[in-house]
Amino acid sequence: MKLSEFLTSAEELARRNAPAHPIVMSSRVRLARNLRGTTFPGWAKKPDRIKTCEKIQAAVESLPQMTGAFSQSMDALPALEKQILVERHLVSREHAAKGAGSSFVLSRDETLCVMINEEDHLRMQSLRPGLQLSEAWRAIDEVDSALEKRLDYAFSPELGYLTACPTNLGTGIRVSAMLHLPGLVLAEQVNQIIQAVNKLGLAVRGLYGENTEALGNLFQVSNQMTLGESEAALVEKLGKVVTQIIEQEENSRAVLLEKKPKVVFNHIGRAYGILASAHIISSKEAMNLLSLLRLGIDLGLFPGVPLALVEELFLVTQPAHLQFRFADKLSADERDILRADMIRERLRTVNRPQPPPAAPPLDNPGET
Numbered sequence: 001m002k003l004s005e006f007l008t009s010a011e012e013l014a015r016r017n018a019p020a021h022p023i024v025m026s027s028r029v030r031l032a033r034n035l036r037g038t039t040f041p042g043w044a045k046k047p048d049r050i051k052t053c054e055k056i057q058a059a060v061e062s063l064p065q066m067t068g069a070f071s072q073s074m075d076a077l078p079a080l081e082k083q084i085l086v087e088r089h090l091v092s093r094e095h096a097a098k099g100a101g102s103s104f105v106l107s108r109d110e111t112l113c114v115m116i117n118e119e120d121h122l123r124m125q126s127l128r129p130g131l132q133l134s135e136a137w138r139a140i141d142e143v144d145s146a147l148e149k150r151l152d153y154a155f156s157p158e159l160g161y162l163t164a165c166p167t168n169l170g171t172g173i174r175v176s177a178m179l180h181l182p183g184l185v186l187a188e189q190v191n192q193i194i195q196a197v198n199k200l201g202l203a204v205r206g207l208y209g210e211n212t213e214a215l216g217n218l219f220q221v222s223n224q225m226t227l228g229e230s231e232a233a234l235v236e237k238l239g240k241v242v243t244q245i246i247e248q249e250e251n252s253r254a255v256l257l258e259k260k261p262k263v264v265f266n267h268i269g270r271a272y273g274i275l276a277s278a279h280i281i282s283s284k285e286a287m288n289l290l291s292l293l294r295l296g297i298d299l300g301l302f303p304g305v306p307l308a309l310v311e312e313l314f315l316v317t318q319p320a321h322l323q324f325r326f327a328d329k330l331s332a333d334e335r336d337i338l339r340a341d342m343i344r345e346r347l348r349t350v351n352r353p354q355p356p357p358a359a360p361p362l363d364n365p366g367e368t
Helices: 010-014 046-061 079-087 132-149 182-188 190-199 231-260 261-277 281-298 307-316 319-325 332-346
Strands: 024-033 070-073 104-105 112-116 122-129 172-180 202-205 218-223
Touching: 010 104, 010 307, 024 231, 046 070, 070 112, 070 132, 070 172, 079 319, 104 231, 112 132, 122 281, 132 172, 132 231, 172 202, 172 231, 172 281, 182 231, 182 261, 190 202, 190 218, 190 231, 202 231, 231 261, 261 281, 261 332, 281 307, 281 332, 307 319, 307 332, 319 332
Parallel strands: none
Antiparallel strands: 024 122, 024 172, 070 104, 104 112, 112 122, 172 218, 202 218
């Protein structure tokens, strides 16, 4: 089966509802593991990587959670399909660059994915829509426990699970949530939030993780260290911080609407106007403008327009998804034209934003 035939459609993914949606786009818990007495992937020779990969891949495929899964070597995947996996946050950019001796296994519902021979022998992750960190942790913990019965993990009583990067030592867990924070960005408060989060030992990154840009006002919040705290404690800690960020985002939106409503409506109205009229638009510009359209839907400025419309456009307008949809090879200029055509067509029946009516004045202001 081809990957394109296996993956859930963007339309179906966009309709998945979840707790704390729409501010929290998704939750992810990732575990890093290595095999005892086996050279880390970055130092292993190709024949050794292939042998280790085959061993791990067979163990992962045998899990009940992976019944009907898609399993493939990275060298057998076309570059376009690799990029689609990156755009869906199913594999890292680093893993997409791998070839022979690396592979990945993806569950039927796309909530579990195991990267084999990335930086570590195993990078297994659980993905859930909205704020579902505990659910994601329980799911990946079950996978990890089952695999530990089949594979001999590299483990130290003093240091915990041994990993290629020292920052993953210990539990080897990375807990993260993707948040949509246009209110904090428009209020120019997002940098304060990032600084406060960093002081708590957490990291804030862009759309595709470390060293990437926060396109579309999307930010990943995750733990930085994995040594010295239990998995449950880290999941709970991040959950509390994310809840606080949600409150800050909601407060920022409320304050902006109270004190600077025209500024908010101007940003959203201009975004709608460009998206509904443009004939050429880049991926970056589309993401940033769709973010504002999404905010407008959240605020009720587009009555009857489902949030799923923007969720789907977020995904299908990205370069690999767009290229796959229309043709195998497109230049950047051709993608920009087709992207604009697609967005205009999807917004054809969406009316311009309607600001909520102002509250009527009191008949007798002096009375209480």
